[in-house]
Amino acid sequence: MNQNVTLESQALTKTYFSTEPPTEVLRGIDLSVTAGEFLVIMGASGSGKSTLLYNISGMDRPTDGKVLLEGRELTSLTDAEMSNVRLTQMGFVFQQAHFLANLDVRDNILLPALKGAPKGNRAAAIARADALMERFGIAHIADHGITQVSGGQLQRASICRALAGEPSVLFADEPTGALNSSMSTEVMDTLTDVHRGGTTVVMVTHDPAVAARGDRVIYLSDGLLVDSRDAGPWQEEKAQQREDDLLAWLRNLGF
Numbered sequence: 589m590n591q592n593v594t595l596e597s598q599a600l601t602k603t604y605f606s607t608e609p610p611t612e613v614l615r616g617i618d619l620s621v622t623a624g625e626f627l628v629i630m631g632a633s634g635s636g637k638s639t640l641l642y643n644i645s646g647m648d649r650p651t652d653g654k655v656l657l658e659g660r661e662l663t664s665l666t667d668a669e670m671s672n673v674r675l676t677q678m679g680f681v682f683q684q685a686h687f688l689a690n691l692d693v694r695d696n697i698l699l700p701a702l703k704g705a706p707k708g709n710r711a712a713a714i715a716r717a718d719a720l721m722e723r724f725g726i727a728h729i730a731d732h733g734i735t736q737v738s739g740g741q742l743q744r745a746s747i748c749r750a751l752a753g754e755p756s757v758l759f760a761d762e763p764t765g766a767l768n769s770s771m772s773t774e775v776m777d778t779l780t781d782v783h784r785g786g787t788t789v790v791m792v793t794h795d796p797a798v799a800a801r802g803d804r805v806i807y808l809s810d811g812l813l814v815d816s817r818d819a820g821p822w823q824e825e826k827a828q829q830r831e832d833d834l835l836a837w838l839r840n841l842g843f
């Protein structure tokens with residue numbers, strides 16, 4: 589394995605047999621994600637973006653093919669081993685934050701980190717969560733209930749939760765899908781910061797302005813990886829140009 593590759597899929601396929609005829613959603617995906625990369629997955633609705641994210645992150649099991657994280661084959665792990673990998677090496681951000689209503693923001697952020705932390709590391713986990721909330725500008729809402737904060741704050745809290753276990757890869761599925769444009773910018777500034785801190789980010793989005801943040805965009809069509817575009821690191825001052833260039837590329841692909 590190339591030392592710089594952190595996450596890899598080889599001939600990955602996913603077929604749902606619950607439908608008649610079965611639905612072939614992923615039809616042989618070879619993908620390499622470099623350590624520290626910000627990779628964006630795009631494609632038309634139904635092309636298999638979320639399915640790919642779920643299968644490379646061990647949330648679902650592929651029908652065939654392999655997934656490797658830092659050289660370790662995830663596809664051969666037991667469910668318990670896989671769930672430990674998710675807890676200790678991966679972070680997840682979804683369109684909706686899925687927080688527990690009876691816990692405040694800090695305790696929601698801490699919940700998975702405490703599950704993954706060895707006994708006695710509670711104080712360190714709390715200190716890390718507090719530092720993350722400070723870094724992403726939500727320290728002042730740490731004691732608030734989750735219904736007392738904005739959608740953008742909640743999504744930044746879910747990024748803190750995803751980072752609390754110090755994952756090597758952060759997976760995000762339409763993280764701005766439920767937000768207005770100013771909250772979306774707020775959340776993407778946070779993810780850009782996460783990426784600049786060295787965390788590998790793999791994100792699904794249908795929004796070109798959001799996708800323009802990535803170092804590289806791959807395009808899925810009907811379960812196949814049909815193209816890939818390197819854009820280089822995000823530069824705020826070139827935001828509009830990056831989005832326009834990405835859109836031109838996407839239009840050529842039929843987006």
Ligand SMILES: Nc1ncnc2c1ncn2[C@@H]1O[C@H](COP(=O)(O)OP(=O)(O)OP(=O)(O)O)[C@@H](O)[C@H]1O
Nearest residue numbers: 604606607611613632633634635636637638639640
């Ligand atoms: N559990 C399932 N059983 C059967 N078919 C499924 C299942 N989950 C997803 N699919 C089908 O797989 C295809 C790809 O779904 P997926 O959610 O990965 O697409 P997507 O590119 O993320 O789409 P969108 O942009 O609309 O979210 C769709 O046709 C969907 O209906």
